[in-house]
Amino acid sequence: MAEPGADGGAGLLSSGSERRCRARLAAAGRRGAAAAAVLVPLCSVRGRPALLFTLRSRRLGGPHSGDVRYRRRGAGTGAGPALTGAVASCSFPGGRRDPADGDAVATALRETREELGLALAAPSVWGQLRLLPDRGLMVAPVVANLGPLEDLTLTPNPDEVEEVFTLPLAHLLREENQGYTHFRTAGRYGYTLPVFLNGPHKVWGLTAIITELTLELLAPDRYRRKTHVPARSPSARPLEGGST
Numbered sequence: 001m002a003e004p005g006a007d008g009g010a011g012l013l014s015s016g017s018e019r020r021c022r023a024r025l026a027a028a029g030r031r032g033a034a035a036a037a038v039l040v041p042l043c044s045v046r047g048r049p050a051l052l053f054t055l056r057s058r059r060l061g062g063p064h065s066g067d068v069r070y071r072r073r074g075a076g077t078g079a080g081p082a083l084t085g086a087v088a089s090c091s092f093p094g095g096r097r098d099p100a101d102g103d104a105v106a107t108a109l110r111e112t113r114e115e116l117g118l119a120l121a122a123p124s125v126w127g128q129l130r131l132l133p134d135r136g137l138m139v140a141p142v143v144a145n146l147g148p149l150e151d152l153t154l155t156p157n158p159d160e161v162e163e164v165f166t167l168p169l170a171h172l173l174r175e176e177n178q179g180y181t182h183f184r185t186a187g188r189y190g191y192t193l194p195v196f197l198n199g200p201h202k203v204w205g206l207t208a209i210i211t212e213l214t215l216e217l218l219a220p221d222r223y224r225r226k227t228h229v230p231a232r233s234p235s236a237r238p239l240e241g242g243s244t
Helices: 015-028 105-114 205-218
Strands: 036-045 049-056 067-071 085-090 094-096 125-128 132-134 137-148 161-168 178-185 188-196 237-243
Touching: 015 125, 015 137, 015 205, 036 105, 036 161, 036 205, 049 205, 094 105, 105 125, 105 137, 105 161, 132 205, 137 205, 205 237
Parallel strands: 036 137
Antiparallel strands: 036 049, 036 094, 049 161, 067 085, 125 137, 132 137, 178 188, 178 237
8 A cells, every 4th residue: 555645645535636526426226214313524624634533422312322331242142351441432413304305415514514513515425325324224424524524613513523633644644553353243344334534533433434435535646445244233342353
C-alpha cells in the first residue's frame, strides 16, 4: 500500500475526485430500503482533507451510549484473558428514518442538523455507499462534503453528542494507523472488521466499516480493503490473537 503523498492527500477532495466519486456512487445505485442513515462528513481542516466524527453522548442509553461496556474473551470461558472497561463510541451523525423523510439522504441531513446544528444543502451530497447491517437494521451511509471546517459553526446537541473531532485522510491511509479484528461464529472464523488507531479515539464497529469503504472510494490506488464484512450482523466473538 502506497503512503499518502506529501500534499497530505489534498487531491482527494478535488473537483476531479468529486466527479469520479459521484459517478462511481451513481453507477452502484441504491439497493434496497434503509431503515436508518448516517452522514459521512468529508471536510478540510487548514487545507487538509479529513473525516469528521462524533463521540456519542453518555446521556444516551442502550447500544448507542457513549459509554460502551465490553468484554474481551473473558475469564472462565477458556477463550483468553478478561478485560472490561469503557470504550468511547465513535460515530457519524445519523439515526433511524422518520416517516417524513423522503429517502436516506433526507434522513442523514436531518440527523446532521439535529446532532450538530449544521444545515447542509443537497448539492453537498456526493452519493450513497452500499447498505450495511447494524443490529438488525440496514443503514445507508451518505457521503457529503462539508467544505472547510473553519467556515462552519457547529452547535453539537449535548443530549446526543459529547465531542466532535476530525482525522486527516492522510492519517487514516497510513498502515500504522490501521488494525483489524477476526471474529468467529459457531467456533470458527466468520469475518474480519477494521479498526482505526492512534487518533484521539479508536474508530471501530460500523463507523470503521464505513470509514474503510470511504477510503476505498476516495483513494482506490492507495487503499485496498482487507476485511470481510458479513451480510448480516451475527453474534460473534473475536478470535484469540486476531486483533492487531
